[in-house]
Amino acid sequence: xxxxxxxxxxxxxxxxxxxxxxxxxxxxxxxxxxxxxxxxxxxxxxxxxxxxxxxxxxxxxxxxxxxxxxxxxxxxxxxxxxxxxxxxxxxxxxxxxxxxxxxxxxxxxxxxxxxxxxxxxxxxxxxxxxxxxxxxxxxxxxxxxxxxxxxxxxxxxxxxxxxxxxxxxxxxxxxxxxxxxxxxxxxxxxxxxxxxxxxxxxxxxxxxxxxxxxxxxxxxxxxxxxxxxxxxxxxxxxxxxxxxxxxxxxxxxxxxxxxxxxxxxxxxxxxxxxxxxxxxxxxxxxxxxxxxxxxxxxxxxxxxxxxxxxxxxxxxxxxxxxxxxxxxxxxxxxxxxxxxxxxxxxxxxxxxxxxxxxxxxxxxxxxxxxxxxxxxxxxxxxxxxxxxxxxxxxxxxxxxxxxxxxxxxxxxxxxxxxxxxxxxxxxxxxxxxxxxxxxxxxxxxxxxxxxxxxxxxxxxxxxxxxxxxxxxxxxxxxxxxxxxxxxxxxxxxxxxxxxxxxxxxxxxxxxxxxxxxxxxxxxxxxxxxxxxxxxxxxxxxxxxxxxxxxxxxxxxxxxxxxxxxxxxxxxxxxxxxxxxxxxxxxxxxxxxxxxxxxxxxxxxxxxxxxxxxxxxxxxxxxxxxxxxxxxxxxxxxxxxxxxxxxxxxxxxxxxx
Amino acid sequence: xxxxxxxxxxxxxxxxxxxxxxxxxxxxxxxxxxxxxxxxxxxxxxxxxxxxxxxxxxxxxxxxxxxxxxxxxxxxxxxxxxxxxxxxxxxxxxxxxxxxxxxxxxxxxxxxxxxxxxxxxxxxxxxxxxxxxxxxxxxxxxxxxxxxxxxxxxxxxxxxxxxxxxxxxxxxxxxxxxxxxxxxxxxxxxxxxxxxxxxxxxxxxxxxxxxxxxxxxxxxxxxxxxxxxxxxxxxxxxxxxxxxxxxxxxxxxxxxxxxxxxxxxxxxxxxxxxxxxxxxxxxxxxxxxxxxxxxxxxxxx
Numbered sequence: 001x002x003x004x005x006x007x008x009x010x011x012x013x014x015x016x017x018x019x020x021x022x023x024x025x026x027x028x029x030x031x032x033x034x035x036x037x038x039x040x041x042x043x044x045x046x047x048x049x050x051x052x053x054x055x056x057x058x059x060x061x062x063x064x065x066x067x068x069x070x071x072x073x074x075x076x077x078x079x080x081x082x083x084x085x086x087x088x089x090x091x092x093x094x095x096x097x098x099x100x101x102x103x104x105x106x107x108x109x110x111x112x113x114x115x116x117x118x119x120x121x122x123x124x125x126x127x128x129x130x131x132x133x134x135x136x137x138x139x140x141x142x143x144x145x146x147x148x149x150x151x152x153x154x155x156x157x158x159x160x161x162x163x164x165x166x167x168x169x170x171x172x173x174x175x176x177x178x179x180x181x182x183x184x185x186x187x188x189x190x191x192x193x194x195x196x197x198x199x200x201x202x203x204x205x206x207x208x209x210x211x212x213x214x215x216x217x218x219x220x221x222x223x224x225x226x227x228x229x230x231x232x233x234x235x236x237x238x239x240x241x242x243x244x245x246x247x248x249x250x251x252x253x254x255x256x257x258x259x260x261x262x263x264x265x266x267x268x269x270x271x272x273x274x275x276x277x278x279x280x281x282x283x284x285x286x287x288x289x290x291x292x293x294x295x296x297x298x299x300x301x302x303x304x305x306x307x308x309x310x311x312x313x314x315x316x317x318x319x320x321x322x323x324x325x326x327x328x329x330x331x332x333x334x335x336x337x338x339x340x341x342x343x344x345x346x347x348x349x350x351x352x353x354x355x356x357x358x359x360x361x362x363x364x365x366x367x368x369x370x371x372x373x374x375x376x377x378x379x380x381x382x383x384x385x386x387x388x389x390x391x392x393x394x395x396x397x398x399x400x401x402x403x404x405x406x407x408x409x410x411x412x413x414x415x416x417x418x419x420x421x422x423x424x425x426x427x428x429x430x431x432x433x434x435x436x437x438x439x440x441x442x443x444x445x446x447x448x449x450x451x452x453x454x455x456x457x458x459x460x461x462x463x464x465x466x467x468x469x470x471x472x473x474x475x476x477x478x479x480x481x482x483x484x485x486x487x488x489x490x491x492x493x494x495x496x497x498x499x500x501x502x503x504x505x506x507x508x509x510x511x512x513x514x515x516x517x518x519x520x521x522x523x524x525x526x527x528x529x530x531x532x533x534x535x536x537x538x539x540x541x542x543x544x545x546x547x548x549x550x551x552x553x554x555x556x557x558x559x560x561x562x563x564x565x566x567x568x569x570x571x572x573x574x575x576x577x578x579x580x581x582x583x584x585x586x587x588x589x590x591x592x593x594x595x596x597x598x599x600x601x602x603x604x605x606x607x608x609x610x611x612x613x614x615x616x617x618x619x620x621x622x623x624x625x626x627x628x629x630x631x632x633x634x635x636x637x638x639x640x641x642x643x644x645x646x647x648x649x650x651x652x653x654x655x656x
Numbered sequence: 657x658x659x660x661x662x663x664x665x666x667x668x669x670x671x672x673x674x675x676x677x678x679x680x681x682x683x684x685x686x687x688x689x690x691x692x693x694x695x696x697x698x699x700x701x702x703x704x705x706x707x708x709x710x711x712x713x714x715x716x717x718x719x720x721x722x723x724x725x726x727x728x729x730x731x732x733x734x735x736x737x738x739x740x741x742x743x744x745x746x747x748x749x750x751x752x753x754x755x756x757x758x759x760x761x762x763x764x765x766x767x768x769x770x771x772x773x774x775x776x777x778x779x780x781x782x783x784x785x786x787x788x789x790x791x792x793x794x795x796x797x798x799x800x801x802x803x804x805x806x807x808x809x810x811x812x813x814x815x816x817x818x819x820x821x822x823x824x825x826x827x828x829x830x831x832x833x834x835x836x837x838x839x840x841x842x843x844x845x846x847x848x849x850x851x852x853x854x855x856x857x858x859x860x861x862x863x864x865x866x867x868x869x870x871x872x873x874x875x876x877x878x879x880x881x882x883x884x885x886x887x888x889x890x891x892x893x894x895x896x897x898x899x900x901x902x903x904x905x906x907x908x909x910x911x912x913x914x915x916x917x918x919x920x921x922x923x924x925x926x927x928x929x930x931x932x933x934x935x936x937x938x939x940x941x942x943x944x945x946x947x948x949x950x951x952x953x954x955x956x957x
Contacts, residue, residue, distance in 0.1 A: 030686040032870040387799040504895035
């Protein structure tokens with residue numbers, strides 16, 4: 001039988017485990033790898049081939065892209081020896097980009113100037129271009145040599161190089177050839193422009209422009225009148241457009257335009273532009289230089305023979321009063337929650353209206369703008385998704401009148417969690433069959449928050465309520481019955497503030513739960529086996545109720561002794577034992593070890609008369625079998641068995 | 657013991673043994689919250705306080721300040737898409753992290769122009785050991801990439817049809833999309849900076865697209881930049897950061913565990929608990945019942 005069991009057991013278990021294997025060892029279908037298993041390899045050839053992208057961008061005159069690519073070539077982690085080569089090669093590329101870009105810019109500007117008939121102004125640019133072309137030729141040659149050397153080192157130029165590498169190597173070499181062609185194109189353009197410039201110089205009539213200002217120093221915001229003359233070979237040029245420009249910032253700014261009168265003279269008013277500075281207590285005012293120029297550009301078609309001209313620069317001193325900006329920013333600010341930035345503009349230059357701009361961190365565009373005089377209060381909207389961190393605001397106050405412009409940086413601490421507080425009242429111990437009752441009060445800072453949405457989640461149920469005018473709320477949630485008897489389960493409370501505040505606040509509150517059903521279940525599981533064990537003990541340990549009186553020791557006998565007598569006496573005892581079982585089962589009266597047969601007979605008054613008489617006779621026979629010296633015969637044994645049968649029949653089935 | 661009793665007992669033991677094995681065997685499934693191997697999200701969830709959710713129907717009713725990370729490897733039911741849309745419209749943040757899954761289906765439903773290109777983004781130069789692990793080094797100033805110096809992606813793709821002001825992060829100039837899957841750049845294949853993270857507004861909420869779902873797995877989230885990104889993500893989610901587990905790649909182990917969990921869940925219901933109690937009662941008290949035949953033997957006559 002054991003072999004049969006093993007024969008069945010082993011294949012069944014193996015089969016079961018085999019069925020489980022696909023479950024446990026299913027291959028991943030997601031396209032990703034364990035990064036710790038990916039070995040680092042430096043593909044030098046592939047690295048070199050990346051430079052074709054740089055040369056490609058230079059050839060397309062996309063210099064910023066090329067610069068970015070070189071910058072990114074510094075990023076990869078490379079072995080030290082290769083790092084040196086790559087750094088040197090990158091430096092060569094940077095030089096090449098700078099030279100080609102400068103050359104391109106010089107020739108483009110020279111082209112514009114010649115087109116606008118500023119041939120004189122084009123001369124230095126063309127000279128610069130010539131020097132830059134020499135540099136470009138030198139750097140290109142060096143890069144070409146370095147590339148070929150590195151290609152030999154990495155095996156790229158060898159015949160045995162992999163096909164995909166050969167293709168890309170050819171592309172790299174083509175890019176270098178195109179670079180040389182580009183340099184050659186620049187050389188041709190430079191020569192062409194030089195010839196055009198010389199031609200213009202020979203063909204065009206030169207013009208002369210002057211600019212005069214009434215004084216050498218002014219205050220910013222002053223309105224001044226500038227004058228000048230436009231002439232050509234001593235002849236006044238009338239009805240020509242003159243522009244007054246200043247180039248003291250990043251680019252030329254046209255401050256005013258004027259047309260010349262019949263005498264070639266022009267007059268126009270300009271406002272001295274404002275200046276920017278930081279505020280210093282010990283400085284009453286600042287002075288900064290400003291360069292003014294007058295510019296004449298012939299209109300194509302109107303003045304085919306006139307050359308353009310520009311006046312000699314006129315430098316003036318511009319004085320201005322510094323501006324102090326006092327600001328008050330809230331200590332804590334929340335994403336998406338507007339706040340007011342209060343401030344005051346203080347300057348000896350007056351309190352004329354000026355523009356205020358507020359920039360957040362390094363952003364280019366302001367998050368708030370407003371015109372203000374003196375004190376101001378600007379509502380600032382913080383971006384809803386700004387990180388909870390320390391940021392800074394830059395506040396610009398533009399120049400106005402004699403007051404200079406200024407800027408101030410101010411720290412801004414962004415917090416994610418609104419100062420929402422919830423006081424919760426809930427029973428610490430919840431009996432699961434009852435619904436969970438919860439109440440509380442919501443505060444914003446120290447003030448109750450009315451009409452706030454409160455969502456309470458517990459187990460699998462949720463309830464949404466709104467707070468009353470005093471911020472209080474009450475809710476009741478149904479409970480579900482689980483397996484656990486006693487456990488902790490957190491209530492999740494989410495508060496949605498009122499007033500358009502975009503942030504929710506979430507908190508949890510612990511609650512201990514008792515499950516009476518599972519507790520009862522557990523008690524039953526523990527008590528039932530105990531009951532059963534007790535029952536079994538009682539069955540195997542007979543006793544007389546009421547307790548038996550004392551008897552002589554030699555007349556006492558155990559039920560076990562009754563069962564082990566040999567011969568006819570044994571048959572009589574067995575008959576008695578069967579009757580005894582029937583009486584015990586039917587009356588609940590048990591025979592304990594020290595009880596004599598007569599005592600037990602006396603205690604069995606509850607059995608019916610039809611069973612009592614045969615049991616009395618049976619008891620006497622059994623006593624004789626146990627204690628009498630005379631031998632008992634088979635008749636006595638048969639009689640005892642008949643008496644026992646009558647007792648059993650009577651007790652089990654009763655009298656029909 | 658009779659043979660039929662033995663076979664019955666054997667079947668019971670086998671079923672219980674297999675159930676225990678399946679229940680306790682550690683998960684090795686991708687992105688699973690209970691998997692603490694390299695491809696799981698257990699350690700990430702433990703550190704970032706992300707809560708796994710098994711259904712999109714359980715998204716918070718007050719989604720302001722709440723974020724759900726969706727890794728869409730299986731298809732969506734219309735009700736699920738509507739649930740996601742409602743979550744975003746009411747002010748929630750959806751982080752849709754996908755490479756070759758069903759992210760475009762979500763974007764289409766939400767009415768966004770943006771798409772996942774579903775082509776492999778390789779970077780032969782700026783990478784972490786392999787071109788399949790591109791380093792992302794270009795960021796616009798944004799709450800999500802605040803103090804992030806670089807990200808490392810793992811078998812990523814790129815985003816398409818993204819407006820310039822929506823871009824948050826881009827791959828390096830050396831990256832390219834390997835359209836023909838030969839792991840080399842070929843003429844005609846897109847090259848240069850590719851958008852890989854973008855932000856889009858919808859209703860009161862926002863959608864953040866990440867062209868790689870693998871940055872959330874344990875082995876990738878250990879990398880400093882990736883970790884900072886996740887910290888920032890947690891920082892904008894004071895009302896809860898959730899990771900949807902209902903659209904992860906299906907697996908037999910997970911299905912088996914789900915079946916066991918469903919059985920367990922059934923038994924925790926009142927009816928199931930009642931049945932269990934009745935069964936336990938019956939098994940416990942049956943021997944007592946069997947050993948007391950005489951108590952009812954006496955006839956009343």
